[in-house]
Amino acid sequence: MSYEEGAAVAAGAADVIIRGQSLGKCYHIYDRPSHRLLQGLWGGKRRFYREFWALRGVDLTVRRGETLGIIGRNGSGKSTLLQMIAGTLAPTEGVIQVEGRVAALLELGSGFNPEFTGRENVYLNAAILGLSTADVDRRIERILAFADIGAFIDQPIRSYSSGMVMRLAFSVMAHVDADVLIIDEALAVGDAFFTQKCMRFLREFKERGTLLFVSHDDAAVSALCDSALWLDDGVVRAYGEAKGVVHKYLESVISARQDGAMRTTEAETPGAPRTRQRPLYDARRDWINASNLRNDVEVIPFDPAVPGFGELRARMTDVSLTDAAGNPLSWVVGGESVVLEVSIVSDDVIRRPIVGFYLKDRLGQQLFGDNTYLTTFGNERPMQPGRPMRARFEFEMPRLRSGDYFVTIGIADGDKEDHVIQHWIHEALTLRSDCVEWAAGLIGLPMTGIHLEEVK
Numbered sequence: 001m002s003y004e005e006g007a008a009v010a011a012g013a014a015d016v017i018i019r020g021q022s023l024g025k026c027y028h029i030y031d032r033p034s035h036r037l038l039q040g041l042w043g044g045k046r047r048f049y050r051e052f053w054a055l056r057g058v059d060l061t062v063r064r065g066e067t068l069g070i071i072g073r074n075g076s077g078k079s080t081l082l083q084m085i086a087g088t089l090a091p092t093e094g095v096i097q098v099e100g101r102v103a104a105l106l107e108l109g110s111g112f113n114p115e116f117t118g119r120e121n122v123y124l125n126a127a128i129l130g131l132s133t134a135d136v137d138r139r140i141e142r143i144l145a146f147a148d149i150g151a152f153i154d155q156p157i158r159s160y161s162s163g164m165v166m167r168l169a170f171s172v173m174a175h176v177d178a179d180v181l182i183i184d185e186a187l188a189v190g191d192a193f194f195t196q197k198c199m200r201f202l203r204e205f206k207e208r209g210t211l212l213f214v215s216h217d218d219a220a221v222s223a224l225c226d227s228a229l230w231l232d233d234g235v236v237r238a239y240g241e242a243k244g245v246v247h248k249y250l251e252s253v254i255s256a257r258q259d260g261a262m263r264t265t266e267a268e269t270p271g272a273p274r275t276r277q278r279p280l281y282d283a284r285r286d287w288i289n290a291s292n293l294r295n296d297v298e299v300i301p302f303d304p305a306v307p308g309f310g311e312l313r314a315r316m317t318d319v320s321l322t323d324a325a326g327n328p329l330s331w332v333v334g335g336e337s338v339v340l341e342v343s344i345v346s347d348d349v350i351r352r353p354i355v356g357f358y359l360k361d362r363l364g365q366q367l368f369g370d371n372t373y374l375t376t377f378g379n380e381r382p383m384q385p386g387r388p389m390r391a392r393f394e395f396e397m398p399r400l401r402s403g404d405y406f407v408t409i410g411i412a413d414g415d416k417e418d419h420v421i422q423h424w425i426h427e428a429l430t431l432r433s434d435c436v437e438w439a440a441g442l443i444g445l446p447m448t449g450i451h452l453e454e455v456k
């Protein structure tokens with residue numbers, strides 16, 4: 001879909017909440033400080049500055065309930081556009097109309113007064129967003145619980161770390177009943193557990209509100225957003241369905257990296273000879289593991305005190321990654337065979353136990369997972385009180401981009417359609433990956449063989 005088509009399709013839809021027409025922002029650039037002074041003296045009679053358009057000719061229409069991703073290189077105009085939508089920056093030309101309450105997390109602590117305490121800033125910030133003191137009184141406990149910064153809340157903000165400022169700012173924003181949320185995902189980097197909490201909140205918010213999400217992470221935009229807008233040097237390069245726009249953006253990034261030496265391939269000719277697939281040992285594995293391509297993954301051990309939920313007639317007592325011999329691992333190398341073990345106890349009969357897991361990245365995207373349902377299908381054994389069980393999932397550890405990952409585990413009683421969650425832990429294990437080089441995709445599947453050869 002072209003930019004014009006994207007804007008036209010969106011504009012035709014009912015329930016428009018944001019409409020921007022021909023938006024532009026021009027800054028005056030003075031090559032020397034003295035030029036600014038001279039400009040003041042000369043007024044409009046002479047020009048001592050250069051014009052720089054940070055944004056120009058942007059049309060945009062966002063419907064209620066839509067999630068729009070804004071992508072683009074550094075300096076492409078993303079913040080400029082979003083500040084206009086948030087109402088903190090006036091456009092030089094064009095018109096922006098926004099319905100309802102907008103809460104934005106664009107610049108860290110921008111709405112906070114450093115001399116006031118966290119608590120005072122909560123009231124101040126919420127008031128700016130239109131909440132009365134009584135409204136905040138009713139929500140303050142929830143705001144503080146979400147931010148989770150403890151006694152610091154009664155200290156001046158200037159004594160906070162940037163992570164604490166982020167937690168508080170996000171928490172206020174999450175509790176003001178905003179119609180539109182604007183988030184720069186780069187700000188949410190840092191504390192991985194809090195990022196998970198934020199992402200869970202954003203997924204829930206998406207169901208009822210309008211979300212504008214700035215991200216450098218193309219996978220996150222594809223996964224979270226309905227539509228995307230790609231800005232490049234202040235102008236829109238593509239606008240429309242998220243996956244299509246992200247695809248074009250990536251194509252351009254890769255093409256630029258390869259100095260434009262890229263062509264699009266045609267579909268394979270029918271009947272052309274194909275390489276036969278046979279399971280082969282990947283001889284590169286030893287080489288990869290001995291080089292800087294090696295992907296080390298630290299396993300942060302299971303903490304039995306970590307919060308979970310469920311009926312709790314059965315619960316997990318331990319979760320670990322082990323080698324084939326059952327030895328718990330504190331480090332794994334991407335590509336190695338591992339076993340995910342979940343130990344369970346119950347104090348009641350669990351008629352049909354099912355144990356499942358998935359691996360999530362820091363944005364909460366589910367990368368892969370599985371469960372015991374099909375393995376036990378037709379041969380279900382009730383779990384008896386006082387007789388512990390253990391679920392084992394054997395797989396090859398995929399290579400993981402640098403960052404934190406989480407293993408979510410669920411235990412249920414029932415079948416695939418109809419079951420009751422017994423115990424669910426969002427972050428049962430944390431995997432901390434360190435990876436210097438990255439090939440492609442969300443995860444790197446260990447290849448059993450890669451070949452390039454002449455077909456005889």
Ligand SMILES: Nc1ncnc2c1ncn2[C@@H]1O[C@H](COP(=O)(O)OP(=O)(O)OP(=O)(O)O)[C@@H](O)[C@H]1O
Nearest residue numbers: 027028052054072073074075076077078079080081
């Ligand atoms: N006050 C200003 N005066 C002059 N130029 C500015 C000003 N604010 C922003 N710019 C310029 O406008 C351009 C767009 O900036 P903007 O912050 O919107 O980009 P961005 O896409 O959000 O970048 P990033 O991803 O690095 O946050 C940049 O070239 C920036 O240097």
